[in-house]
Amino acid sequence: MTHPTANPISLPLDARPQTLALDAGLSIHPVTRSIQPDISMSVNHMVRPGEGAFSAAGLGDIAEEPYTYARWLNPTVRALEQRMAALEGAEDALASATGVAAIAAVFLSFLKAGDHLVISDVTYAGAAELARSILPDFGIEVTAVNLSRPEELRAALRPNTRLVHCESPCNPILRLTDLAEIAQIAHAAGALVSVDSTLATPVSTRPLALGVDLVVHSLTKFINGHGDALGGITCGRRDLIARMRGRAGVYLGAALSASNAWLILRGIDTLFPRMRQINETAARLAVALEAHPAVERVIWPGLASHPQHALAQRQMEFAGGVIAFRTKDPQAMARQLAAKMRVAHYAFSLGHQRSIVTLLDTEEMIGGTYHLTGAALEDYRRFAGAGVFRLSVGLEAAEDLIADLDQALSA
Ligand SMILES: Cc1ncc(COP(=O)(O)O)c(C=O)c1O
Known part of the structure; x- marks a missing residue:
C-alpha cells in the first residue's frame, strides 16, 4: 500500500x-x-x-x-x-x-x-x-x-x-x-x-x-x-x-x-507514551475526584463504579484520558473552576497536552443537540444530572493536577 x-x-x-x-x-x-x-x-x-x-x-x-x-x-x-x-x-x-x-x-x-x-x-x-x-x-x-x-x-x-x-x-x-x-x-x-x-x-x-x-x-x-x-x-x-x-x-x-x-x-x-502517561494520571485523578466532598459522581470507564466497567475491561486496553464528573449547582461550579484553576484550563475541546475542563450543561445538550425524551432522557440524566464536567487529562504532573482541582473545587 x-x-x-x-x-x-x-x-x-x-x-x-x-x-x-x-x-x-x-x-x-x-x-x-x-x-x-x-x-x-x-x-x-x-x-x-x-x-x-x-x-x-x-x-x-x-x-x-x-x-x-x-x-x-x-x-x-x-x-x-x-x-x-x-x-x-x-x-x-x-x-x-x-x-x-x-x-x-x-x-x-x-x-x-x-x-x-x-x-x-x-x-x-x-x-x-x-x-x-x-x-x-x-x-x-x-x-x-x-x-x-x-x-x-x-x-x-x-x-x-x-x-x-x-x-x-x-x-x-x-x-x-x-x-x-x-x-x-x-x-x-x-x-x-x-x-x-x-x-x-x-x-x-x-x-x-x-x-x-x-x-x-x-x-x-x-x-x-x-x-x-x-x-x-x-x-x-x-x-x-x-x-x-x-x-x-x-x-x-x-x-x-x-x-x-x-x-x-x-x-x-509520541501517541503511545503520551496515552500511557495520561491514562495513569487519569486513574489517580478519577480516584481523587471520587473522594472529593464537592464531587457527587465520577464517570470514568476505568473505575469499578462505571456501569459498564466489565465491558471497558474487555474492550479497552486503557480507560482513556477523559473523565466526567458532577457537582451540585454546576453553573456556579463552572464559574468557580474557571476562576480558581491554575494548572488545568477552562476551555472547549479535549485530547491536548494541557488539561482542559468544561461544563456540558444538560438542558443545553438536550434542547440544542440531542432532543431526548422519555427513557432516553432519563438515561442521559442518570449519567449527567444537571450537567457534567468533562475533564480532558493532559501531561502535567498528576500531583499538581490533583492539588489544583482539589483547591478549585473547594469553596
Ligand atoms: C468524539 C468526537 N468526534 C468528533 C469530534 C469533531 O472533531 P473536529 O473538531 O476535529 O471536527 C469531536 C470534537 O470534539 C469529538 O469529541
Whole structure:
C-alpha cells in the first residue's frame, strides 16, 4: 500500500503498534535520505500527458495513482493515512480536514435518499446535529437510539438500514458501546457499522478487530495531542475507503492540509507514551475526584463504579484520558473552576497536552443537540444530572493536577 515513488522503510512484519506509530508510512527521501518525514506543500505535481484523471470516476487503485492534485492525494497526507491505517489494522484510510469532515464523509459515501441511518442518541454534538438536523433534509431517515442497549438497535433496524454509527466512549457521558455485539447485529441486517473512536484512540481499542467496518477519529484530539492542528480520518477496508475517496474525499473538498498532516504525524510519534502517561494520571485523578466532598459522581470507564466497567475491561486496553464528573449547582461550579484553576484550563475541546475542563450543561445538550425524551432522557440524566464536567487529562504532573482541582473545587 505504499506509493510506488516512495522509498518505504521496511518494518518487521510483526512490529507492534507502538513501533508502527513511529515508522508506518515513513519513507526515506531518495535524495536527502532524511529520517524525519518531509513535508510536501505542493498543490500539484508534474504529470505525463494522459496520466491522472480529471474526474473522480477515473480514480484507480490509490496505491498505483500518481500524485496529481492535493485535494485528491498529497504525499504527506498519504503518509499519515498509511500510519493511521497501520495503527487501526486497516487496509486503507482517508484523511479529512477535521473530525466532523470525516463523519460527514462516511454519511455522504454510504447513505442516499431513502436509506436509513441508526445513530447513537448521545455522540459528539457535531455528529448528532449533522445526522439528526441535516441528513433528513436529503431524504435520509435517521433514528437515534441508545446503542449501549443492543435490543434498541434490533428494534430500530429496518430493511433500508444501511449504516449504524456509534461512539465509544461517547462524548460527553462516557457511555460505552459493545462494538462486537453491535457489529454482529448490524451485519446480520446488511448494514455497515462506523464508530467514532476519538476518545479511545487506537492505543486503547481496535474496533476493526471487533468487526466494525469503519473507524473514525478526530485527529485534532489525542492523536495529534498538541492542540495545534485540526484533522480527521476514517480507516477501513480498501473498497470502502476507495468509495469514500472517490465520493466525499474529492467532492466534499475537506482535504487535510499537508502542514496539519505533518504536525499530526509528529504528534503520533509520541501517541503511545503520551496515552500511557495520561491514562495513569487519569486513574489517580478519577480516584481523587471520587473522594472529593464537592464531587457527587465520577464517570470514568476505568473505575469499578462505571456501569459498564466489565465491558471497558474487555474492550479497552486503557480507560482513556477523559473523565466526567458532577457537582451540585454546576453553573456556579463552572464559574468557580474557571476562576480558581491554575494548572488545568477552562476551555472547549479535549485530547491536548494541557488539561482542559468544561461544563456540558444538560438542558443545553438536550434542547440544542440531542432532543431526548422519555427513557432516553432519563438515561442521559442518570449519567449527567444537571450537567457534567468533562475533564480532558493532559501531561502535567498528576500531583499538581490533583492539588489544583482539589483547591478549585473547594469553596
Ligand atoms: C468524539 C468526537 N468526534 C468528533 C469530534 C469533531 O472533531 P473536529 O473538531 O476535529 O471536527 C469531536 C470534537 O470534539 C469529538 O469529541
